[in-house]
Amino acid sequence: MAASHYELDNLTVFVDNNKLQTDGFTADIMSPNPVAEKWKAFAFVGETVKGKGVASLEERVDSHSLSKPLTEAETERLLGEVEGR
Numbered sequence: 001m002a003a004s005h006y007e008l009d010n011l012t013v014f015v016d017n018n019k020l021q022t023d024g025f026t027a028d029i030m031s032p033n034p035v036a037e038k039w040k041a042f043a044f045v046g047e048t049v050k051g052k053g054v055a056s057l058e059e060r061v062d063s064h065s066l067s068k069p070l071t072e073a074e075t076e077r078l079l080g081e082v083e084g085r
Contacts, residue, residue: 023061
């Protein structure tokens with residue numbers, strides 16, 4: 001709201017709409033949808049870009065919690081997945 005009010009025109013914003021948050025699926029807790037329409041309502045112009053995720057973590061709520069840090073082996077495995085190793 002503030003960006004529109006102050007007519008800011010030099011912002012770059014990323015929205016990670018992966019449907020998950022720390023304690024569950026966003027649709028079950030507080031859905032951000034429809035995202036595009038909400039941004040347009042505040043005079044934002046944007047585009048949708050499909051990011052490259054980590055396939056083994058997609059659709060897994062437990063992968064979005066900081067309560068259990070990754071082990072060194074998990075970190076290496078996931079970095080390898082992202083880097084295509």
